[in-house]
Amino acid sequence: IMYPVDLEEVEELGADVFFKNKRHYPDRQKSVLENIMPASCEYCIESAPNSIKNVWNVWRDDFIEEQGTDLVDAVHTKHIEIDVGRSCDMACVYCGPRSSSTWSKELGVKWDVDEDLSEAWADRVLEALREYILTLPRDQQITFNLLGGEPLLVTRSYDIIEYLAETCCDFEHKPILMITTNLNCKPALIKKLEKTMKKTADIFEWQIAISIEDVGHRAERVRHGLKWDRFTENVEVVKGLADKIYITM
Numbered sequence: 001i002m003y004p005v006d007l008e009e010v011e012e013l014g015a016d017v018f019f020k021n022k023r024h025y026p027d028r029q030k031s032v033l034e035n036i037m038p039a040s041c042e043y044c045i046e047s048a049p050n051s052i053k054n055v056w057n058v059w060r061d062d063f064i065e066e067q068g069t070d071l072v073d074a075v076h077t078k079h080i081e082i083d084v085g086r087s088c089d090m091a092c093v094y095c096g097p098r099s100s101s102t103w104s105k106e107l108g109v110k111w112d113v114d115e116d117l118s119e120a121w122a123d124r125v126l127e128a129l130r131e132y133i134l135t136l137p138r139d140q141q142i143t144f145n146l147l148g149g150e151p152l153l154v155t156r157s158y159d160i161i162e163y164l165a166e167t168c169c170d171f172e173h174k175p176i177l178m179i180t181t182n183l184n185c186k187p188a189l190i191k192k193l194e195k196t197m198k199k200t201a202d203i204f205e206w207q208i209a210i211s212i213e214d215v216g217h218r219a220e221r222v223r224h225g226l227k228w229d230r231f232t233e234n235v236e237v238v239k240g241l242a243d244k245i246y247i248t249m
């Protein structure tokens with residue numbers, strides 16, 4: 001389940017907000033020390049005994065006794081996902097208004113957001129992220145994955161990339177910058193991505209995770225709003241710039 005972390009808590013905790021906010025830290029303690037799923041693990045509780053928890057996490061008592069405290073307090077970060085917003089130009093059959101502004105319009109779902117507060121919150125969280133990144137060992141490789149909505153539609157995505165580039169220029173191994181995208185954006189936006197990838201090629205290992213399930217008209221039926229010809233043209237652009245390309249279905 002997703003739960004909000006307000007601006008006051010971000011201000012109070014700074015870089016610790018990602019691990020020790022009022023909900024997440026107690027949940028980690030319950031998961032590790034008591035070996036139970038907290039209330040926020042709503043999906044796994046509802047889907048038990050066939051949940052991810054049962055498939056992935058089989059804890060042994062001796063392991064918990066030896067590693068329990070370390071698992072609650074220690075940080076071994078290798079992968080950071082940044083969800084940049086709900087703006088999206090498509091209404092895919094498996095998605096919904098929570099992750100797509102197009103679905104919101106289609107279903108008439110309104111989201112009440114205080115834009116001024118949202119901007120202040122995002123700025124402070126980004127600063128907290130910078131504070132946290134500066135604590136990480138510089139000899140390890142870190143991955144950033146920008147998600148949406150559709151991250152290429154969100155102006156802030158490029159501000160975040162620039163911010164990360166300034167913060168990560170002294171890692172011994174290039175950080176991986178991944179964008180998970182439907183790659184359906186119009187020429188002006190694909191040019192902006194192209195320019196950004198070239199500008200930061202010395203800082204990041206660029207990876208593009210392309211979300212697509214089929215080809216041609218069948219793909220357009222799965223992803224309402226997809227223009228197949230434009231999609232294939234965009235693939236050609238990023239193909240010559242990305243270090244790796246993934247197809248995510």
